[in-house]
Amino acid sequence: MxxxxxxxxxxxxxxxxxxxxxxxxxxxxxxxxxxxxxxxxxxxxxxxxxxxxxxxxxxxxxxxxxxxxxxxxxxxxxxxxxxxxxxxxxxxxxxxxxxxxxxxxxxxxxxxxxxxxxxxxxxxxxxxxxxxxxxxxxxxNTRPLEVFDLSDTHVGVDEYDADTQRLVSHHFRLRDGSWERLSVPFRAxxxxxxxxxxxxxxxxxxxxxxxxxxxxxxxxxxxxxxxxxxxx
Ligand SMILES: C[S@@+](CC[C@H](N)C(=O)[O-])C[C@H]1O[C@@H](n2cnc3c(N)ncnc32)[C@H](O)[C@@H]1O
Known part of the structure; x- marks a missing residue:
């Protein structure tokens, strides 16, 4: 895991x-x-x-x-x-x-x-x-793509597959002047x-x-x- x-x-x-x-x-x-x-x-x-x-x-x-x-x-x-x-x-x-x-x-x-x-x-x-x-x-949510946060230092986008209930939350975060990405899998x-x-x-x-x-x-x-x- x-x-x-x-x-x-x-x-x-x-x-x-x-x-x-x-x-x-x-x-x-x-x-x-x-x-x-x-x-x-x-x-x-x-x-x-x-x-x-x-x-x-x-x-x-x-x-x-x-x-x-x-x-x-x-x-x-x-x-x-x-x-x-x-x-x-x-x-x-x-x-x-x-x-x-x-x-x-x-x-x-x-x-x-x-x-x-x-x-x-x-x-x-x-x-x-x-x-x-x-x-x-x-x-x-039931949409395939949804922006759940949009600020100067963080953008969050959910990607959802209704067929499998698999959800991936993509986080883009500005830290120390550069953007970092973290994509985490979930099950809705x-x-x-x-x-x-x-x-x-x-x-x-x-x-x-x-x-x-x-x-x-x-x-x-x-x-x-x-x-x-x-x-x-
Ligand atoms: C969003 S944080 C929430 C932490 C805390 N409950 C809070 O409210 O601040 C999610 C936490 O779940 C833990 N976690 C994820 N999957 C887990 C699992 N299968 N068993 C135990 N902890 C898990 C992560 O390591 C992380 O610490």
């Missing part, structure tokens, strides 16, 4: 994501965890896990990229978060959790349906009864397909918002935050 976040990507990850919400995400996750322990699949540099831990929740993680974990370890509190190095579709961790979460479209980094189904099963296995699995992800999945994966894993949909403001999900929503519950 390719580590797309190695090297310079890990090094620049935090500065490249300063525009993303943190407090809104952490507030929602704190409520959903109800004082219990949380597990972040694809914990990355701890962008969300660290502020969540600062709110008093025990937080653990699974992460594929050693360089992303190294960034987490450099931060205050970063060495206290238990992290298993491995694939979130198959890696098991000790303990059981009130909340398992997987955000920033990372479910789509699993590029086969089998791997996404396995990831839902793995999340369900880590949950205590009544616990919930939270996924934040875009609603796939609709909210309905993710609901089915949750059902296969024995979970049911509890809530679906359009984003972390917790506005209701509608036909016009470009993304969703979905909360599936493991029955008691």
């Amino acid at each position: 390719t580590d797309w976040f190695a090297g310079a990507v890990a090094e620049h990850y935090d500065e490249d994501t300063t525009h993303l919400p943190v407090d809104l995400v952490v507030d929602a996750l704190v409520e959903l965890a109800r004082g219990g322990a949380a597990l972040e699949l694809a914990i990355g540099t701890g962008r969300i896990a660290l502020p969540l831990a600062q709110r008093g929740l025990p937080v653990s993680g699974i992460e594929l990229s050693p360089d992303m974990i190294a960034q987490l370890r450099r931060k205050p509190g970063g060495s206290e978060i238990p992290v298993e190095l491995g694939d979130m579709a198959t890696t098991r961790v000790d303990g059981s959790f009130a909340l398992v979460y997987l955000i920033r479209n990372t479910i789509l980094n699993l590029t086969t349906q089998d791997a996404q189904v396995a990831c839902f099963a793995n999340a369900a296995a880590d949950l205590e009864p009544g616990g919930c699995f939270v996924v934040e992800v875009v609603v796939p 999945a609709s909210p309905g397909e993710l609901d089915l994966m949750a059902r296969l894993a024995g979970m049911q949909l509890r809530e679906r918002w359009s984003d972390w403001t917790r506005e209701p999900f509608t036909a016009a929503s470009a993304s969703h935050v979905s909360v599936w519950e493991k029955p008691r």
Whole structure:
């Protein structure tokens, strides 16, 4: 499995994501965890896990990229978060959790349906009864090519094949005066397909918002935050 976040990507990850919400995400996750322990699949540099831990929740993680974990370890509190190095579709961790979460479209980094189904099963296995699995992800666009970002320092273009649901996100970034390209493969999945994966894993949909403001999900929503519950 390719580590797309190695090297310079890990090094620049935090500065490249300063525009993303943190407090809104952490507030929602704190409520959903109800004082219990949380597990972040694809914990990355701890962008969300660290502020969540600062709110008093025990937080653990699974992460594929050693360089992303190294960034987490450099931060205050970063060495206290238990992290298993491995694939979130198959890696098991000790303990059981009130909340398992997987955000920033990372479910789509699993590029086969089998791997996404396995990831839902793995999340369900880590949950205590009544616990919930939270996924934040875009609603796939259906156009073969779409520019999703256009600024002076970054251009993002999605290339989508409706036949295979294969999506490639091309990032062109201006760094130190020269343009760098990174093209990362994904597998797009609709909210309905993710609901089915949750059902296969024995979970049911509890809530679906359009984003972390917790506005209701509608036909016009470009993304969703979905909360599936493991029955008691
Ligand atoms: C977009 S970043 C999100 C990081 C963090 N969750 C956040 O919100 O900032 C995606 C992360 O997923 C990790 N990742 C990708 N595929 C993975 C897999 N199969 N298992 C575990 N981690 C994975 C990457 O290494 C990277 O750290």
